[in-house]
Amino acid sequence: MTRDHAIQIGVLFSSSGSTSVTEQTMLSATKFAIDEINGGGGIRGRALAPIYCDPEGEPELYQQQAERLLTDSKVRVILGCYTSRQRKAVLSVLDRASGLLCYPAQYEGFEYSENVIYFGAVPNQNSLFLAQYLLQKEAPRLFIVGSDYVWPRESGRIMADLIKSGGGDVLGQCYLGDDATEHEFDALIKRIEAAKPDFIFNNFVGRSNVQFYRAYVENELDAGQIPVASLTTSESDIKEIGAAATVGHITAASYFATQSNRSNLACLERYRDLRGARPDANMCWDAAYTQTHVVAQAMRENDPDNINAIRSGILGRSFDAPQGRISIDPLNAHCWVWPKIGIARADGQFDIVAETTQAIRPDPYRTTYAMTEGDEPLMQPSLSASDGSYGLRVRR
């Protein structure tokens, strides 16, 4: 493998700034996958040469650095971005400079670009299953909270629809800005306590999420009183928050590090062999690892310098990911994933208490969310007759 013949690839994850906690797990997974790819002979004998950038969580920097990667470095594929604002900032550059972004985060859907492949879950692959789980309690009453931007509000709207259609109720909704103070979080928790919900649905991200759980604990609440349900609080977030504050709380995700399937165990073992320690693995780690290998496979089987050949090589491709066997939907370029429900443990890992029996088709443009839609084909393949809980198979 000669360096001058290497295939350059852009890596756009922040190791500093407000979103770095999650993005560092994505970065670590990407590095690991690239080492595996190069260790296995690279792409038809050519090394995959990553160009790492640190956009510090700032959308403008993602845009500038993506532009530099695509024009100066002649990179064709970029692995990166975490929030929707970061991804939207990169979109315009991708179009102009004909680049392909592989995006490993869950997001709110309603996007399709010929320049993006989406590896994270969309609401029909996580919110829907979290709602099914919460609705196992009869007529649950929710209090919905989150950061104040597109994703949390959209996620809150969907969950409210689902819970109401399933016979539950929403007692209140509150969204706080990124600059919200300790005092504001304290006031929010007191407001929730007064409302006495059965669950809190939490869509805070980054630093706000840490503040939220801390305020929750400081008000002497625990999961036995009001459990917190989330789509984002993963193993790496818990490391930052402190496991004591999250014990017993619920997270819906396409991957948990405690999965006992062979592809996950083998992957974690390969990581330990290579790095000498356990990875800080979570759903984003899984998606970032997966997308790097999927790109490499597509490059191996097609012209690795031709963006269109790589893209069509990715569409329809399957891969034995740590979360389970995934594939990329050829129509909408999103990923078929395996939804699961985890309950946080004292060691910061999750006990998986429910999961689907097969990968769930992505439906990024799904506009209605109700539990009563008998004609909804998405739920059919995962119907589990044993417990009647729609797509979820509950572990006992």
Add this chain to the structure above:
Amino acid sequence: MRPGRSEPFVSEKEQPFLIKDLRSLKVLLVQPENNDGVALRSHLERIGCHVQEIWPPPPSYSDEIDIVFVMVDRVIENKQIFHWQVENPSAVLIAVIDYESPLAIDRLLQMRVNAVIGLPIRPFGILTNLLAAVNNHRREQRLRLNLDRLQAKLESCQVIERAKLAIMLTAPQSGKEAYGILRQLAMKHRTTVEAVSSEILSGLHAPEGD
């Protein structure tokens, strides 16, 4: 009276066609087989609409169809004719165009298109454009319906007024009393005041007519 209050016949509430109803929409694409057509169809399917395709342009459209997309420049190049009920369209019309020249724009305005999408197909914006066009079209239909009702009401008022005048001319009665007579006649014959009025007037006119 404030403008907002001057619509006494609005019976339907102004209910916008919302995004949640999107997947009930039936879409017909009037386009020949080509890559742009595939791109448009794929995106509409991605969104979740029911999509059918037809080529060449048909002489008319079923009422089942909610939205018609037509590739205007393909119609012209292939010397086809696009038939469309401009005055009373059965569906929303969205034009897909290559050219934005004055002549082309003029043609679109003549066709009274509800929205325009440019080629090559870019997925972003199609969903929003589509929903805005559907809403505008439905609002126009509602306004048209209200206008028709108003027109009918106006004509009916004129007939009743003239019948009242005829009654007032036969005996010294007030307009209110004349209307009371008309109403009693209508109740007796189980019909409307307008029908009674119109009968009285035609009785008056008959001898003069022939």
